[in-house]
Amino acid sequence: MSGVTPASPSTVMPAASGPHAGKRLSPLRVSIAVGAIAALSLGTFVAVQSFDSAHADTVSPWFAGYVDVTATPTYAFETPAQPADQDVVLSFVVASTDDPCVPTWGTAYTLDGASKDLDLDRRLARLRQAGGDAVVSFGGQRNDELASGCTDPAALQSAYASVIDRYELSTIDLDIEGSALSDSAAGERRATAIAALQQARRDKGDDLAVWLTLPVAPSGLTEEATDTVAQMLDAGVDLAGINVMTMNYGSSRGTESMADASIDALKATHRQLDALYSQADIELSDATLWSKIGATPMAGQNDVKGDVFGLADASALNAFAQQQGLGRMSLWSLNRDATCGPNYVDLKRVSDACSGIDQGDQTFAGLLSAGFAGHPDLSASSVTTPDADQPVVDDPATSPYPIWAAESSYLKGTKIVWHGNVYQAKWWTRGDTPDDPVLNEWETPWTLVGPVLPGEKPYQALTLPAGTYPDWAGASVYDKDDRVLFDGVPYESKWWNQGASPEAASADPDSSPWVPLTDDEISELLATPAA
Incomplete structure (x- = not known):
């Protein structure tokens, strides 16, 4: 995902402390939290879905759409148009072009510059007064993530901390893509700094949930992406989850719909996280792994011209996400969650301000947020605890x-x-x-x-009437392609044999000279009238 950089960057200003003495909860947010606690005490699903682990018990699945802070026209995230818009992921904090250890918004504004020219601090305070909250995303595709150029470990940790402290964040998002994915040294620096920062905050009783946002294909995360996850786990980062960018598939999608390709990508990511956590000696249940996965589609026209994520795709993806218990759903971006106006003619060219499709009176945020009634700060205190599945005993x-x-x-x-x-x-x-x-x-x-579905019974092989083929006899010689019946089940000879019972084919099919006919072949024979 990428942001747009304005043509006239703000003047760099001296550092100053943020305006917030402490994050205050509005009556709306307090009531939500009380409702969530009540839901858990009743064992029901209202705004919180509980799973079978210490991690998943504290996860409250949430939705937050990305907001491109530096895009023009400015998106008024501080006045949510609908409940789905009240939590946002502000993007992107990246390294300054002058000093890679100085955080900026899209290289265009320092933190102070964004406060002065974009009124960002005041707008965030207004959002929180209304019961919303913000996550901040570091990185993105367009510019350098802090760890890419800042090689001083202390300065790097301080840079992250300055953003977290200024905006009083309980959750951060690390969007690692493009050249940042292949920069292993930067990955190590990033993981070490985030691990130290997270531990320091937890030692003081403060929450810091860390999400990794990574590109994905229907087949799953790339090797560079799984290496990035492994670096974080090896450094001791307690990852809140992996948010995959379910977008821009290109030829890897084949003929699948965008929703089906995204569902395949999520299933593959789940499998990969199982392996990554197992390699880190952290055994997690399937439910916990699902709660550590997020999905971020791109509304409407994607950067790849043939990829268009429509309203039906949004509904299908949300249904799957609810069914599996994903911990997070996001959208790129709230800036784009609207039908383009009549003056925007080339709908195949991606706009920063509209989706490129006719949305009618619907929004992607409204569709994708269904069932994700939690908030990032309600899940930020979650701590991952090993809780391997108890294997099912097969009957x-x-x-x-x-x-x-x-x-x-x-x-x-x-x-x-x-x-x-x-x-x-x-x-x-x-x-x-x-x-x-x-x-x-x-x-x-x-x-x-x-x-295995409830009520299923052992598989019964289809049989053919006696006389359809000769019954197998141990003394008989059989050539390739000969067919026999054994307890009514038809078998075909793979090569010359004598005395080899077809019964052994199920236990050792490779060595057996016999292969049973498939159900389709048997059904076809049963449907064919006798000569």
């Missing part, structure tokens, strides 16, 4: 397919049950545990199909 009597066994071989297409889920083999496999966490989908031979 053969309620499993629609054979239960996976380490000693068995499985051909491509074979379905099995493991820990309450159905998996399908992508290629021949033996000894590969279906639910082992992996960073990349190609590392596992198994595809997760979905959970």
Whole structure:
């Protein structure tokens, strides 16, 4: 995601303390917090969704749209047009072009300059008086994130702290993309500084939730992105979550809708986070991992001309996010969440002030925020605690397919049950545990199909009437492509054999000379009238 830099940057001014002596809660925010606590005490879902871990119990799924602070025309985030707009992610704080250890807004305004020329501090105070709040995002695509150029560890930590203290933040967002992703040294500096800063604040009793915002494809995070997550975990940062930019897919989307591509991206990210936390010796449940994932689509026309995220995509993505229990939903950006005016002719050219599609009376923020009734500051106190899933014990009597066994071989297409889920083999496999966490989908031979459904019964192979093929006989010789029946199930010979029972095909399909006909083949035979 990128911001627009004004043509006439503000004059750099001396540093000064912010105007806020302390963040005050409005009556609206207090009532929300009390309602959330009441919801938890009743065990119901109102504004807070509880999961099965210490982390997820304190997570209140929230929505906050990004606001490009330096874009023209200025977006009035301080006067929310609807409840969905009351929490915002202000972007982007980046390194000054004169001194990489000095934080600026889009290189155009120092913190003091933004207060003077944009009235940013006063506008933020007004937003909070109305019950809203702000997260600040560091980085973005266009300019240098602080760690990219500031190599002095103390100065880097101080730069982050100056922004957090001035705007009295409980949650920050680190948007790492472009060249910043491949800068490993900067990643190490960033992780070390954020870990120290987070620990120092927690030691004083202050909250600091840290979100990483990263680009994603339908296949998941890139290796550079997973390395960035690993750097943070290795440094000891307690990540509130990973917010993936579900946008700008290009050719990686294929023929999928933007919503389906985004859902694939979120599922892949969940798998990758499982592996990353496992590598860091932090075992988390599926629910906790979902609560550590956020999604940020780009309203309407994306930077890639063929990618248009529509209102139906927003509804579908939100439904999936609610179902899985994502911890965060965002939008790029509130500046763009409106139909373009009649003077904006080229709708394929991305505007900073409109979406490029006809939204009617709907907004992306309104659609995406459904079910995300929490607020960032209500979740900022969450501390990640290991809480590995208790594996489901599979029951053969309620499993629609054979239960996976380490000693068995499985051909491509074979379905099995493991820990309450159905998996399908992508290629021949033996000894590969279906639910082992992996960073990349190609590392596992198994595809997760979905959970075992209530009331399912063991799979019963289709049979053919007696006489359709000869019954198998141990003394008979069989050539390639010969077919037989064994307990009514048809098998086909893969090569010459004698005395090899088809019964062994299920336990060792690779070595067996017999392969059972597929259900589709059997169904076709049953539907074909007898000659």
